[in-house]
Amino acid sequence: MIAAAFRGRQGSFALDATFEAPGSGVTALFGPSGCGKTTVLRCIAGLARLPEGRLTVNGETWQEGRHFVPPHRRAVGYVFQEASLFPHLSVRSNLTFGLRRAKGDRRIREEEVVALLGIAPLFERPTTMLSGGERQRVAIGRALLSQPQLLLMDEPLSALDRFSKDDILPYLERLHAALSIPVLYVSHDIAEVERLADTLVLMEAGRVRAAGPIAAMVSDPALPLIHMPQPAAVIDGHVVSTDARYGLSEVAVAGGRLIVPGDLGPPGARQRLRIPANDVSLGRNPPQDTTILNALPARIVGVEPAAGHQMTVRLALGPDGTGAALLARISRLSWDRLALEPGQIVVARLKAVALAEPPAVADAGGLRQP
Numbered sequence: 001m002i003a004a005a006f007r008g009r010q011g012s013f014a015l016d017a018t019f020e021a022p023g024s025g026v027t028a029l030f031g032p033s034g035c036g037k038t039t040v041l042r043c044i045a046g047l048a049r050l051p052e053g054r055l056t057v058n059g060e061t062w063q064e065g066r067h068f069v070p071p072h073r074r075a076v077g078y079v080f081q082e083a084s085l086f087p088h089l090s091v092r093s094n095l096t097f098g099l100r101r102a103k104g105d106r107r108i109r110e111e112e113v114v115a116l117l118g119i120a121p122l123f124e125r126p127t128t129m130l131s132g133g134e135r136q137r138v139a140i141g142r143a144l145l146s147q148p149q150l151l152l153m154d155e156p157l158s159a160l161d162r163f164s165k166d167d168i169l170p171y172l173e174r175l176h177a178a179l180s181i182p183v184l185y186v187s188h189d190i191a192e193v194e195r196l197a198d199t200l201v202l203m204e205a206g207r208v209r210a211a212g213p214i215a216a217m218v219s220d221p222a223l224p225l226i227h228m229p230q231p232a233a234v235i236d237g238h239v240v241s242t243d244a245r246y247g248l249s250e251v252a253v254a255g256g257r258l259i260v261p262g263d264l265g266p267p268g269a270r271q272r273l274r275i276p277a278n279d280v281s282l283g284r285n286p287p288q289d290t291t292i293l294n295a296l297p298a299r300i301v302g303v304e305p306a307a308g309h310q311m312t313v314r315l316a317l318g319p320d321g322t323g324a325a326l327l328a329r330i331s332r333l334s335w336d337r338l339a340l341e342p343g344q345i346v347v348a349r350l351k352a353v354a355l356a357e358p359p360a361v362a363d364a365g366g367l368r369q370p
């Protein structure tokens with residue numbers, strides 16, 4: 001468990017941020033530019049010290065009153081927007097530098113990090129001959145090999161172009177699945193956060209507006225996320241079966257089963273599904289003669305007005321309407337024509353189910369501690 005509370009000023013900026021994050025998994029700090037996300041990470045790393053601060057990380061107190069553990073004594077891995085690799089060293093030597101900084105037990109093993117991030121083919125290259133995405137993978141590897149208790153990532157993808165982002169995201173997803181240490185991940189890209197995070201800390205103007213499990217936060221009508229132009233539901237599930245002939249997998253989620261493109265791994269493998277509200281339509285009856293693969297019963301929980309005479313309908317999957325939260329963006333006209341109202345059981349039709357598909361690299365499951 002990470003418990004943080006930082007209060008004070010940096011120049012004209014006032015920070016008053018208090019939150020708790022689980023001791024494992026990815027916690028995203030999300031909010032508009034200038035709301036204080038980087039400042040919070042710097043306080044956690046000990047690079048900034050506000051007059052009032054309290055920080056405990058998995059039972060160790062790093063800051064309280066006058067007690068302040070200096071940055072070099074905090075077991076923190078820090079990955080920045082632009083990878084700051086040593087230009088005169090090869091990839092291998094950059095990684096070894098991380099290992100040399102390691103204190104205490106070497107819980108995170110080099111072979112595992114290399115496999116997880118797909119770095120082996122890059123070993124002998126000078127870092128000046130890497131793409132942006134490759135540089136970030138090496139920077140993440142180096143940070144992990146310093147054996148941190150906590151990994152801090154500050155917009156690690158924001159300096160990358162779309163292609164490099166798409167290249168590196170699956171590696172981050174694998175990292176997430178294999179890593180036992182907690183990750184604090186700063187981003188202002190909600191789609192990225194929805195793919196990676198378990199917990200969301202929503203910041204606004206130096207304060208924490210709300211914090212909690214991401215699936216609940218993205219569909220909470222009291223929070224701004226559902227009111228954004230392209231809201232999406234986040235649903236975690238596990239693979240039930242795969243069908244090689246059709247290139248599909250069946251994923252069980254609370255309240256139903258979804259058919260998803262691709263081979264998503266063996267039965268039992270966990271999968272995160274991100275379902276944009278614009279890809280969900282509603283009907284009163286099961287569809288007939290349609291190419292849509294996923295049509296599931298769901299209960300209308302509530303409805304929020306959206307721009308352009310549209311509505312965002314909040315749903316709970318399952319014939320009894322108690323399953324995972326789903327969102328549908330429909331026109332006001334459709335809502336009236338179908339005479340929809342909260343409490344009704346409807347059929348949600350999912351046009352596409354985007355999800356986090358892990359890359360085909362060697363297994364690095366050993367990273368997870370027992």
Ligand SMILES: Nc1ncnc2c1ncn2[C@@H]1O[C@H](COP(=O)(O)OP(=O)(O)OP(=O)(O)O)[C@@H](O)[C@H]1O
Nearest residue numbers: 010011012013032033034035036037038039040188
């Ligand atoms: N050392 C400093 N002295 C004075 N002001 C600072 C200092 N560091 C940051 N700020 C200001 O504090 C505010 C919060 O900055 P911060 O970088 O933490 O925001 P952010 O949410 O990470 O933004 P972004 O998403 O753009 O990176 C900004 O207004 C910034 O200009």
